Amino acid sequence: MRWFSGLGLALLFSLSAALPAAAEEYIRSYHSDIQVADNGDLAVTETIIANSEGDRIKRGLFRDFPLTMTDANGRTVRVGFEVVSVIRDGQAEPFHTESVTGGIRIYSGDEDVFLRDGEHTFVFTYKTDRQIRYFDDHDELYWNATGNGWEFRIAQASARVTLPAAARITQTAAYTGPLGSTARNARMQANGNQAVFSTTRPLGAQEGLTIVAGFPKGIVAPPSKDQQSEWWWRDNIGTIISIVGLVLVVGYYALFWVRVGRDPDRGVVVPRWDAPEGLSPALVNYIDNKGFSGGGWTAFAASALDLAVKGYVTLEDLAEKIVIRRTGKAAPRDVPIGQASILGSIDAKGQELIIDEAHGTSVQSIGASFRQAIEKEHRGKYYNGNKGYVIGGVVLSVLSIVSLIVFGNLEPDMIATLIIPAFFAVVFGVLAAAFGKGLRRGSSLISKIVSVVILGFIGLVALSIGSAVLVGIMSEMTGDEHWPIMVSVGGIVLANVIFFFLIGAPTPLGRKLMDGIEGLRIYLTLAEKDRMNTAGAPTMSPQHFEKLLPYAVALGVEKPWSSTFETWLASAVAGAAAGAYAPGWYSGNYGSNFGNRIGGFSSSMASTIASTIPAPKSSSSSSGFSSGSSGGGGGGGGGGGW
Secondary structure, eight states: OHHHHHHHHHHHHHHHHHHHHHTOOOEEEEEEEEEEOTTSOEEEEEEEEEEEOSSSOSSOEEEEEESEEEOTTSOEEEOOEEEEEEEETTEEOOEEEEEETTEEEEEESOTTOOOOSEEEEEEEEEEEOSOEEEOSSOEEEEEESSOSEESSOBSOEEEEEEOOTTOOOOEEEEEEESTTOOBOOEEEEEETTEEEEEESSOBOTTOEEEEEEEEOTTSSOOOOHHHHHHHHHHHHHHHHHHHHHHHHHHHHHHHHIIIIISOOOOOOOOOOSSOGGGOOHHHHHHHHTTSOSGGGHHHHHHHHHHHHHTTSEEEEEOSSOEEEEEOSOOOOTTOOHHHHHHHHHSOSTTOEEEESGGGHHHHHHHHHHHHHHHHHHHTTTSEEOOHHHHHHHHHHHHHHHHHHHHHSOOOHHHHHHTHHHHHHHHHHHHHHHHHHHHHHTTSOHHHHHHHHHHHHHHHHHHHHHHHHHHHHHTHHHHOGGGHHHHHHHHHHHHHHHHHHHHSOEEOHHHHHHHHHHHHHHHHHHSOHHHHHTSTTOOOOOHHHHHHHHHHHHHHTOHHHHHHHHHHHHHSSTTHHHHHHOOOTTEEESOTTOHHHHHHHHHHHHHHHHHHHSOOOOOOOSSOHHHHOOTTOSEEOOEEEEO
């Protein structure tokens, strides 16, 4: 009886071990029937018998199919694809498709209908073209019958190739296993115009069956010139759209830059020790920068200094805050509009404007009123931003990129990678514009433009190299033929960034005032000996220093101007003045080096103001017979359950 009990236990264990296998979701049989037409088009019927247990196969199967292949010349080409029907268990099945990386996904079934457990037979029928490979001595169908991307093991896989009736298959080959495998665990038999292939061992998940059927030339007609032309457009439409878009955008900007964006000729610039036409320090900053620099806070700081020098306010420079305090001196009616805006916020004697984090909201409001007052009075007088032309360029660029995405046959992942060249284009464009702007002072218009264009070209070359590297890394995903598209998209973005800075131009009045402002800058930055040699230049004095200090702040040259004043203070001739000099409009810890201290005051004031503002929330090209492998050729993909 003991042996009987042992036998029973063994049987029990065997049955329990077999239970999980019985509940496994897998493909019992996968058969692909490929009909080759005289013109090379394929009609494919895939019959898949799968076991469903409600785990991954709930509603049906999905089948992925790639829309590119590598032809006999090693080029990645786009193939046509059309779903004819999907059948389950002998009945027509609803289906839908979606784009996936490199291809299309076909879903069988309905989202609201779940399968019963057990075996189901799925039949996918589709048409595809451009799958025949043409060689000098033969033609062939190199076909990945199952694909190497299935989530399930395949117990048995087979395929049958049928050529046109008068044809004869002369060569066959088959490869099994994971992608790239050269194992040949399959048997094959050719008979006239048919060849049958079947695996001799099961295929695991991510393994597939790839077949090759060779036949004499002339059986399948090579593509006609019209067909080749159609295919060429299919392969290159994305590149064509992107390059045409780049040419249109660059041509558009170049045309309107010539018409409205060219700066008037520069006049003769000579050193001068006053502001042209009595401009206020804030207006000097506004004209010189074609708009405010530093968010307008540099102009604000220069205006506060000018008010202090003229006695309307005093400045108190403490460790963690700056205080602008109103004095009792009445301001004239012709005070510059920006300074009037500041005084309007502290209109009573002793009233204070405190610049620190605690008062950030009110400081921001006063600063906005300051900028708006100046812009409202002077907008368009000195500089034409020509923003309408920029908007036109942006619209044209958006239309070009949208057309590329809609009509360019790009895979979803390829569309996502377009962000990379666009990002680098913005970076290079801003660098190019900053470089050109830096050369603007003291350089001719031609030098400025050449500098921007050269750096922009360097950026485009770097963008091309970076795009090529990126595409090389992602070639498995997008195909290495896409680098012209990425460079063109980057070029479109780069053109917008560069011409955003180039398209604006000073008015004749603005050009004249800019020449005068440049003369003032030259004077403020001259060495003392050179300044003394300037005919008619005033003698340095505390009054002269204070009068021009706000303008030095507005132009960002307060440190050399203050350094010159320090040198003068320390000279033997002015020794007495050095000991007596202590401006009543400013209090702060400057010790004996007032010039350097006040020289850094404007930048510290601008940064202090800025810090008070609340931050916003925030495959192989050779024959399948000579170097084939599993996963090579046309077809392929994979699938799973949903």
